Amino acid sequence: MKVFVPKDSAAVSVGADEVAELLARAGAQVVRTGSRGMLWLEPLVEVETDAGRVGYGPVAPEDVDGLVAAGMLDGTAPGLGLVEDLPWMRAQQRLTFVRVGVVDPADPADHERHGGLDGLRAALGMDPADVVTAVTDSGLRGRGGAGFPTGVKWKTVADAESELKFVCCNADEGDSGTFADRMLMEGDPFTLLTGMTIAAYAVGASEGYVYVRSEYPDAVAALRTAIVAARGQGWLGESVLGSGFAFDVHVRVGAGAYICGEETSMLESLEGKRGTVRPKPPIPALEGLFGHPTVVNNVLSLASVPTILADGAEAYAALGVGRSRGTQVFQLGGNIARGGVLETAFGISLGELVETFGGGTLSGRPVRAVQVGGPLGAYLPVEQFDLPMDYEAFAASGAMVGHGGIVVFDDTVDMSSMARFAMEFCAEESCGRCTPCRIGAVRGVETIDRIRAGEDREANLVLLEDLCELMTDGSLCAMGGLTPLPVRSAITHFGEDFR
Amino acid sequence: MDELGPELRMVSDIVVQFAHRPADDAAAAIAAHLTRFWHPRMRHRLVAAVDAGADVDPVVVRVARMLSPAVPAP
Amino acid sequence: MSLLKEPDFGTPARSGEATVELTVDGVAVAVPPGTSVMRAAAQAGLEVPKLCATDSLEAFGSCRLCVVEIDGARGTPASCTTPVAPGMVVRTQTEKLGKLRRGVMELYISDHPLDCLTCSANGDCELQDMAGVTGLREVRYGSGVDAGANHMDLLSDTSNPYFEFDPAKCILCSRCVRACDEVQGTLALTIEGRGFDSKVSPGAGGTFMESDCVSCGACVQACPTATLQERSVVELGMPTRSVVTTCAYCGVGCSFKAELRGSGDSTEVVRMVPHKDGGANEGHSCVKGRFAFGYASHPDRVLTPRVRDSIADEWREVSWEEAITHTARRLRAIQAEHGAGAIGAITSSRCTNEEVYVVQKMVRAAFGNNNVDTCARVCHSPTGYGLNQTFGTSAGTQDFASVADADVIMVIGANPTDAHPVFGSRMKKRLRQGARLIVADPRSIDLVRSPHIEAAHHLALNPGTNVAIVNAMAHVVVTEGLVDRGFVDARCENTGEWEEFIADPAHSPEAVEEITGVPASDVRAAARLYATAGNAAIYYGLGVTEHSQGSTMVMGMANLAMATGNIGRSGVGVNPLRGQNNVQGSCDMGSFPHELPGYRHVSDGSVREVYEQLWGTPLLDEPGLRIPNMFDSALDGSFRALFVQGEDIAQSDPNTGHVHAALAALDLVVVQDLFVNETAKFAHVLLPGTSFLEKDGTFTNAERRINRVRPVTAARTGKQEWQIVCEIAQAMGYPMHYDDAAQIMDEIALTTPTFSGVSFAHLDAVGSVQWPCTPERPEGTPIMHVDGFVRGKGRFMVTPYVPTRERSNRRFPLILTTGRILSQYNVGAQTRRTANVAWHPEDVLELHPHDAEVRGVADGDRVELASRVGSTSLRARISDRMPVGVCYTTFHHPVSGANVVTTDNSDWATNCPEYKVTAVQVTPSTALTAAVPAQEETTVGAGRG
Incomplete structure (x- = not known):
């Protein structure tokens, strides 16, 4: 009897390894997969039946004997029913994450069986320029947070004259409340490698690097295993799938600095230097890694590419709203009843995500604020729950979609302390190169402290606003430039917490 | 100190530099070099040493022959 | 004159035509592509506020003061990191920008001590300037400790x-x-920590003195505040006026602004600041030129003339008149007794062209002989001979800037990062940009492997085998068909004879592998790289010339350059790195016994006639004595009196025992020097000299650049050195007078074709020129032999390899080679009288660990170093920079007496001594023994140890 137990580190942290071992002892053929993203159900055990995979979860190690006795191994014990039919799953449009939680991430045959190579095969049959065009036409934008059109970036690299070009995957997923990159790398690393290979083919690069944060040892291991397997399969190497196109990927592990998630800092770090921001221009697409034209894309951007090539740009572009096309992978966290990862087309409202998918707060108290887009994202009040997930709509509201992280707070939150936290985070993570961020963040914390202490409140609020303006307009990179977003939104929407 | 003065040591250093050339050529080139760069008293002493039967390379003897009519008194 | 402030355009200039047109605040300006908006604005006369930008460094974009608004561009980009674009419309002054800039300054000042009035940078602080420019009126965060977190409690590092x-x-x-990285290339400094905790740190958190810092001063120069500040400024205060002059240390010839306080006798040098307009250094400096000028006011300076009858006597201070009359009388008396040819002089490469010119004139016109030689005899005389024979001119082919166009750099027997540090930095910059490097040196010098630089080939040859290596490289070029046939056929002669010679299998890398100790495959690879990788440039030093085959080697390198067509354009050439500030000039000025100024032989009647007409006296047509000949003649009694201008032959010349015996044998030794040096101990007359801060004249550097040396103070001795020489000549009965140094240069220009366009007025107007400089080419000649060689066709010279007679054997199994280090200079007369001794308090003997081990020598042990001619005692340093069988020392300190062990061997053509190869033995010693020559008693006055 084949059962599937996630090996995703979120599942492992709640006992998935023990559960897998107990099931194996009970005679089951255990396949370790990624996570489906329903973290409240982990460890989620799935049993293969003729009707599909039947789910049981959360399964604690002490539950295993009883479940097996009740017929779990042939899917007859009472459980969650078919996983695909769970409302959380049915309401999604899983394209990038289609194989995550389904396949064995270490098994290339499993990947290929589930259509994982369709995109690469399609791309290799096309002219590289047409691959770029397809990505442009799909409307794919950078999923790291900036939302820059991926195809435009690729075209710049493709058009640059150089004997050496690189594809660098930014997997320094440092935003609080985000974990989609990790789950993809742990659950379906071949898709990332395939996406990088397509990018390399499209722009004429020969070497790829995945820059993974050191806090993700399981993702690093999964990637390294997959790279070795992919080389063995001829998916990477001198002649990718026998096409004559040569490409290889290497994994580099970061050293624990948030700023290395900023693309130029990441390049500095990849070059073995201290991770500080480089001024742009020159843009990395023209002078990137070691001065050569470089595609720098987030994990999710690159992992979205295979599906675009497999099913066509039009199919992808058919999803979404406005200039935000295709799907986004959202991560629900914080004080939320059902936390996890889900993928759906742009346009879904913030309220639907928090209430319908997330089920409101875990504490059961009313939601007061939601931070979208990581620690540098804006805080939004419940009054804005009808805001559609769309780059432009969020920007218009002084917020950002970012990397799709959504963190929920209930009505006990003190928003002045959250504003202070934003400045503190910036002070902690600033690389120190530019003045507004290096000194400004520290002064921001101190000024908010004075406001909270009731010291010269009005004057200090004016000073804080001036500082926010300076950091927004004067900082060298998005770190200092975006920190005012949570600060200003907290003041705007929750001004009473500052009086 | 060299028994016969430094001139014989210096000229022997020069002679080996011209060993690749036929003896007459070499002697002419060396004589020209000495005329150009050596104080007349040194050339005079070289000629005197050769005349006194110093044990020298045959090329040095030729050099001394070429120099002797031209060397002015010190 | 006031304090000279050079304009700062914020970011470096870009080369190319000014084709990008834009408007800045309504002013139209055109600049080359790649220029920053900041620089374009500065060229339009609009200074954008800035702190992290300065035009010696690439843009960094960190201070955020230089933000501007650009039509059609989002936000407020930094003008330093934003390149210009055609049609760009830039605004540098708007209300929004003003507010942002004030906001940035408000942040800066919130973490800065408000002690401006008592700060050492008061009046010379860019932070202060920017607070003014941006109109900062309040710091709402509070300042320093009042603001909150701050850095006020960080401690000063006073180790340097x-x-x-x-x-x-x-x-x-x-x-x-960035200055340490980009300009100096040492990469000693880093930013430690992140965010608010970021801190400038020398190396891994130690002090400056514990770090790799070479104290070049580039960081001090770059610092916009008082954070890195000269101690002299801290102690004395801000200078009030500047005089632009030329450094008197090495042959790089850096231009400096001497920044001064007071006037007349109260003049005080506050600091020496490298001059951005200096052609040789372009604003960079080293620890010697930047800081080690204190010797000029050292109490050891001799300021009053001294006379004595015998060197056993005490010195007697006398008036200038007495000293000059006495000197002239003694010289004439000796001539009367022993003949006109019994006296002579040695000129100094430390002195100005004008000072050197008058000495050789005194010898030729007043002494009536050609017994004048220069200390270049013992360093670069083979360069003069070798390059003259092949190219037709006794000088390097390029300007320093040329190295920026080199694709392959071959460094032979030179150690630029120590001995020519400012040029070394230029070279390293090019190497970091990707030029390939070949190093031919027995030692693993710093260049072989340093941050971001690694030699493609280090040919670690046995000392004394240079010619075998260069011949082997040429052999590869000729036999592998790598000759630039077009160049050779059109521009060279004697090609057939040379190619036949060099193609002989006896010169193949395989055949000479045993001799040189360098694997043949390395030599082949290096030769191919040199011949085929684009512009290839050779830089060499005394490791080429100071050998018994020095002249042969110079010709060998010239052959290699000609055969591969690497002559006559930027990025190529054969370039001697001159040791002293005016080696080139002293040679140019007719200091050699066989040549009148401009390298014209004394036998050339037409040239003699020019001088005979002007000087009003007949001139001898036969060569005079060279320095070693003078010593030999002193010992045989035919040479009786010597005038020594600013050179310490008793310490610097080889086989000290022999030199001392010769000096002691002379009836009269006249020394003109700043200090009572080792030679002065043999002197009968001591004429106090002037330091470079007192001189008025010119120095000519290694790239033939004639730089002005301007007096910062009056001569502390009361007389310029050229005046003393003229007065001695006058007192000898030969009329010789100039109103000022400019008149001397006028005479040089009048009589020397290659200098015909040079005058002080012209130099003051244009800064500097590289000779040849004629009225037709007033801007001088940065690169020589462009259209043809000076001698017409370049001449290939046959260069047989003749091993030195100096061989190691059982008694003397090691080979000693000598050199110098960064912080000290030659015999150390100057640098030992400055704080530079902090880096190099004594000369040490570097030994390979194996050679130390078998002798039972541990690091720091005292050892006895003995050669066939003498022995001395030094402290040992175990160093894996050394190859097995070779040891190394410097000669900066008289007590260590390195030259006590060096021999009489010399270059066959020029008698340049073979300092670089001495067979020695090293044994452990416990006693602190003094240097002892093995032969020839050192007579009274030696006073060593």
């Missing part, structure tokens, strides 16, 4: 003797770190 580092005043602009 010349500058202090006060991190409490640091604004984290990284200019110091």
Whole structure:
């Protein structure tokens, strides 16, 4: 009897390894997969039946004997029913994450069986320029947070004259409340490698690097295993799938600095230097890694590419709203009843995500604020729950979609302390190169402290606003430039917490 | 100190530099070099040493022959 | 004259035509592509506020003061990191920008001590300037400790003797770190920590003196605040006026602004600041030129003439008149007794062209002989001979800037990062940009492997085998068909004979592998790289010339350059790195016994006639004595009196025992020097000299650049050195008078074709020129042999390899080679009288660990170093820079007496001594023994040890 137990580190942290071992002892053929993203159900055990995979979860190690006795191994014990039919799953449009939680991430045959190579095969049959065009036409934008059109970036690299070009995957997923990159790398690393290979083919690069944060040892291991397997399969190497196109990927592990998630800092770090921001221009697409034209894309951007090539740009572009096309992978966290990862087309409202998918707060108290887009994202009040997930709509509201992280707070939150936290985070993570961020963040914390202490409140609020303006307009990179977003939104929407 | 003065040591250093050339050529080139760069008293002493039967390379003897009519008194 | 402030355009100039047109605040300006908006604005006369930008460094974009608004561009980009674009419309002054800039300054000042009035940078602080420019009127965060977190409690680093580092005043602009990286190339500084905790740190958290810092001063120069400040400024205060002059240390010839206080006798040099307009250094400096000028006011300076009858007597201070009359009388008396040819002089490469010119004129016209030689005899005389024979001119082919166009750099027997540090930095910059490097040196010098630089080939040859190596490289070029046939056929002669010679299998890398100790495959690979990788440039030093085959080697390198067509354009050439500030000039000025100024042989009647007409006296047509000949003649009694201008032959010349015996044998030794040097101990007359801060004249550097030396103070001795020489000649009965040094240069220009366009007025107008400089080419000649060689066709010379007679054997199994280090200079007369001794308090003997082990020598042990001619005692340093069988020392300190062991061997053509190869033995010693020559008693006055 084949059962599937996630090996995703979120599942492992709640006992998935023990559960897998107990099931194996009970005679089951255990396949370790990624996570489906329903973290409240982990460890989620799935049993293969003729009707599909039947789910049981959360399964604690002490539950295993009883479940097996009740017929779990042939899917007859009472459980969650078919996983695909769970409302959380049915309401999604899983394209990038289609194989995550389904396949064995270490098994290339499993990947290929589930259509994982369709995109690469399609791309290799096309002219590289047409691959770029397809990505442009799909409307794919950078999923790291900036939302820059991926195809435009690729075209710049493709058009640059150089004997050496690189594809660098930014997997320094440092935003609080985000974990989609990790789950993809742990659950379906071949898709990332395939996406990088397509990018390399499209722009004429020969070497790829995945820059993974050191806090993700399981993702690093999964990637390294997959790279070795992919080389063995001829998916990477001198002649990718026998096409004559040569490409290889290497994994580099970061050293624990948030700023290395900023693309130029990441390049500095990849070059073995201290991770500080480089001024742009020159843009990395023209002078990137070691001065050569470089595609720098987030994990999710690159992992979205295979599906675009497999099913066509039009199919992808058919999803979404406005200039935000295709799907986004959202991560629900914080004080939320059902936390996890889900993928759906742009346009879904913030309220639907928090209430319908997330089920409101875990504490059961009313939601007061939601931070979208990581620690540098804006805080939004419940009054804005009808805001559609769309780059432009969020920007218009002084917020950002970012990397799709959504963190929920209930009505006990003190928003002045959250504003202070934003400045503190910036002070902690600033690389120190530019003045507004290096000194400004520290002064921001101190000024908010004075406001909270009731010291010269009005004057200090004016000073804080001036500082926010300076950091927004004067900082060298998005770190200092975006920190005012949570600060200003907290003041705007929750001004009473500052009086 | 060299028994016969430094001139014989210096000229022997020069002679080996011209060993690749036929003896007459070499002697002419060396004589020209000495005329150009050596104080007349040194050339005079070289000629005197050769005349006194110093044990020298045959090329040095030729050099001394070429120099002797031209060397002015010190 | 006031304090000279050079304009700062914020970012470096870009080459190319000014084709990009834009408007800045309504002013139209055109600049080359790649220029920053900031620089374009500066060229339009509009200064954008800035702190982290300075035009010696690439843009960094950290201070955010230089933000501007650009039509059609989002936000407020930094003008330093934004390149211009055609049609760009830039605004540098708007209300929004003003508010942002004030906001930035408000942040800076919130973490800065408000002690401006008592700060050492008061009046010379860019942070202060920017607070003014941006109109900062209040700091709402509070300042320093009042604001909250701050850096006021960081401690100063006072480890460096010349500058202090006060991190409490640091604004984290990284200019110091970038200057160390980009300009100096040492990469000693870093930013430690992140965010608000970021801190400039020398190396891994130690002090400046514990770090790799070479004290070049680039960081001090780059610092916009008082964070890195000269101690002299801290102690004395801000200078009030500047005089632009030329450094008197090595042959790079850096231009400096001497920044001064007071006037007349009260003039005080506050600091020496490298001059951005200096052609040789372009604003960079080293620890010697930048800081080690204190010797000029050292109490050891001799300021009053001294006379004595015998060197056993005490000195007697006398008036100038008495000293000059006495000297002239003694010289004439000796001539009367022993003949006109019994006296002579040695000129100094430390002195100005004008000072050297008058000495050789005194010898030729007043002494009536050609017994004049120069200390270049013992360093670069083979360069003069070798390059003259092949190219037709006794000088390097390029300007320093040329190295920026080189694709392959071959460094032979030179150690630029120590001996020519400012040029070394230029070279390293090019190497970091990707030029390939070949090093031919027995030692693993710093260049072989340093941050971001690694030699493609290090040919670690056995000392004394240069010619075998260069012949083997040429053999590869000729036999592998790598000759630039077009160049050779059109521009060279004697090609057939040379190619036949060099193609002989006896010269193949395989055949000479045993001799050189360098694997044949390395030599082949290096030759191919040199011949085929684009522009290839050779830089060489005394490791080429100071050999018994020095002249042959110079010709060998010239052959290689000609065969591969690497002559006559930027990025190529054969370039001697001259040891002293005016080696080139002293040679140019007719200091050699066989040549009148401009390298014209004394036998050339037409040239003699020019001088005979002007000088009003007949001139001898036969060569005079060279320095070693003078010593030999002193010992045989035919040479009786010597005038020594600013050179310490008793310490610097080889086989000290022999030199001392010769000096002691002379009836009259006249020494003109700043100090009572080793030679002065043999002197009968001591004429106090002037330091470079007192001189008025010119120095000519290794790239033939004639730089002005301007007097910063009056001569502390009361007389310029050229005046003394003229007065001696006058007192000898030969009329010789100039109103000023400019008149001397006028005479040089009048009589020497290659200098015909040179005058002080012209140099003052244009800064500097590289000779040949004629009225037709007033801007001079940066690169020589462009259209043809000076001698017409380049001449290939046959260069047989003849091994030195100096061989190691059982008694003397090691080979000693000598050189110098960064912080000290030659015999150390100057640098030993400065705080530079902090880096190099004594000469040490570097030994390979194996050679030390078998002798039972541990690091720091005293050892006895003995050769066939003498022995001395030094402290040993175990060093894996050394190859097995070779040891190394410097000769900066008289007590160590390195030249006590060096021999009489010399270059066959020029008698340049073979300092670089001496067979020695090293044995452990416990006693602190003094240097002892093995032969020839050192007579009274030696006073060593």
